[in-house]
Amino acid sequence: MTTDPRGSSVASVLRVGTDLTSVAQVRESIAAHGDRYLDRLFAPEELTDARDDPRRLAARFAAKEAVLKVLRPDDDALPWKEIRVRRHSTGWTDLVLSGRVAERARAIGVEHWAVSLTHEGDLACAVVVATIKTSPAATMETG
Numbered sequence: 001m002t003t004d005p006r007g008s009s010v011a012s013v014l015r016v017g018t019d020l021t022s023v024a025q026v027r028e029s030i031a032a033h034g035d036r037y038l039d040r041l042f043a044p045e046e047l048t049d050a051r052d053d054p055r056r057l058a059a060r061f062a063a064k065e066a067v068l069k070v071l072r073p074d075d076d077a078l079p080w081k082e083i084r085v086r087r088h089s090t091g092w093t094d095l096v097l098s099g100r101v102a103e104r105a106r107a108i109g110v111e112h113w114a115v116s117l118t119h120e121g122d123l124a125c126a127v128v129v130a131t132i133k134t135s136p137a138a139t140m141e142t143g
Contacts, residue, residue, distance in 0.1 A: 012111065017069030017128045019062040024122050026058040041080045049087040058124035059117040060085045066115075066128035067095065071104050078104065085115065093117055095128070109133040 050056035064083045082101035112131040
């Protein structure tokens with residue numbers, strides 16, 4: 001537990017989202033739907049970073065699914081392209097949220113994100129961790 005600038009107690013909780021995606025299914029979706037599929041799910045920068053590699057696209061797809069698991073949206077579908085996985089020159093990745101996805105993250109108190117991607121064989125996996133600022137009472141209720 002920490003103290004905010006007003007002297008109130010503030011607690012943080014972690015939410016973890018994980019997803020496992022079939023590279024073959026992503027490859028098949030690209031073959032069947034082409035640019036329509038890619039443009040619906042991925043920002044231009046993500047497509048450039050992935051260099052047409054279905055394994056990298058599957059890992060980014062898994063990251064987007066994992067983010068949605070952390071955000072726990074109500075019944076509203078959030079736009080996939082508003083979740084962007086950004087690759088740095090060092091190879092590390094982070095998340096850039098925009099629009100309604102960013103609004104949802106702010107609404108639930110997300111302070112920080114971390115994302116890890118991997119792929120092996122026909123599987124791609126992502127783990128997303130969010131630090132969420134919450135009141136002590138809310139922490140007690142949600143555990």
